[in-house]
Amino acid sequence: MLERQPVLFHGTNHPLSATAPNTADADALVAQAETTPLSDGGIAAAALLTETLAKTPDHHAAQLLLNQLHHMFVPRWHFPMMADASRNRAYAEAINAKVQPGDIVLDIGAGAGLTAMLAARAGAGHVYAVEQQPMIAEAAQQVIADNNLSDKITVISKWSHDIIIGKDMPERADVVLSEIVDSNLLGEGALATLKHAMIHLAKPGARCIPESGILMAQPVQSDALTETMRPRSAEGFDLSSFHKFSRMAQITPNDAAALPLFPLGPTVPLFYFDFTNPDIAPARSEQTLTCDTEGTVHAVVVSFQMQLAPGILVSNDLRSDGHWGRTAYLPEVPMPVTPGTGLPVIAQHDATKLSLSFNCDGEDSGAHTTLTLQ
Structure with a gap:
């Protein structure tokens, strides 16, 4: 009620x-x-x-x-996502590159139907647009009808795990299309959903959009972020005992404009995800972030880069201006650094959520794992 x-x-x-x-x-x-x-x-x-x-x-x-x-x-992030011209263009290019005439396309998390319509326009034989939320699915049907594509797209208002081949879809998909990641690639259950889809709903050798992703960490300086998330005092009163509740900050694109984040070193890969064959096992990554600029580390920002198709990337790193936010992890106290300073961190995920801690007792080996999108 x-x-x-x-x-x-x-x-x-x-x-x-x-x-x-x-x-x-x-x-x-x-x-x-x-x-x-x-x-x-x-x-x-x-x-x-x-x-x-x-x-x-x-x-x-x-x-x-x-x-x-x-x-x-209807989560509010749907609207800036649909308005993200760079994201839309990248998906359109990837879909044009990977969808072949006559393909059966499974679009998971169809939302308003944009990616399903892009697949239909690219020549798909039929698109099955899966949207779990009935109110959104109903609106997607109308959007698709408004664009005269109802004969090419079937909206299925179900969780993709409940789809039955031969009932909901006549055959398995040639292409699995999705945009169900959050700012850390994990929060919408993308790995488990895509693993199920590639095993149970897709043909052997099916193509996947996106193909892969890398989760990265970067040390940043931002006095404004610290002053906003951890004000030291107000009207002469010490507020520092309240800071323990502010160890992580979700930074929206608007926040990023108001709270500038200045990189103090390069991004370092934490985890690599293969969306064509997802691994849903928990994982741990110990890395050392090397600073190449003098300053103060106020936070470590975690961002991603996804490969939709060969040569077609989307990202929410500090240089991007898309709709995705970023997650910032704040150390207990700001850390002054000079060029060459190493900041050991421990990142862990359980295939749905991410944590990051500062390994202040760790040794700086200087060794970084290098991952590239292929």
Whole structure:
């Protein structure tokens, strides 16, 4: 059920009832929406609220609840992602390079349907666009219809692990297409999802977009980041005991503009992921980040580089301006460094989440593993 608004909703006796006598039907629809289970992903409740607003466009309660539903089931990152021209162009180029005429394409995490439509435009015989969230899947169907591609694309509102060949798809896919990574390549369960897809839903030797990725770490200086995430005092009071809650910061593109991050050394690879044959075993990487500039390490930023197709890369490193954010790990205290200083770190993942710690007791061997996208 939708969370009730404590001030506005008391049956139908919210403020609108006193000023708009013709809203009784609309109020009844809102009351029904409030008690409608959300087990269908919000579809039924959203339909009731949409009907309410068709009758009474300025119905305050319906507007609030519909906005709440949309925020609940349609993550806000969808919109800057769709507006990311560099990301869209890279995917379009990779899809054109890898999709062949007549291919069966499986698009996992289809969202609004953009990558599915790119695959259809590239000549796919048919695209099966898998979107787990019913409200998003319903909108994707309309977007695809608006672009006259309903005959080339089938939207499947299921978790990809539940797809059955011969029922949901007539045959296995020639190409597995996805964009289900977060800023650390792990957070949306990409490795397990793609491993299942390549084994159970794809033909032997199927092509994959993206193909691979590297997760990297880089020491950075940012007084503004420290002042924002760890203010030392306010109005003369010492706040330092609160800093223990600020060991990691999710930095959005807007944050990066407001809190400039200055690199103090090159990126160092932590993990390599092969999306054509994902390994979902936990992994640990001990690396030494070498600083080549004098300054103060306020954080280690973790970023990625993905290869969509040979020669076609996307990244969220410090030079990129796309929609992906970055994760910054803050040491207990800022660390002054000079050229040649080594900063040992330990990174670990369980195929879904990443942690990074500062190995202050580790020895700086100066040895780095070099990984390249192929």
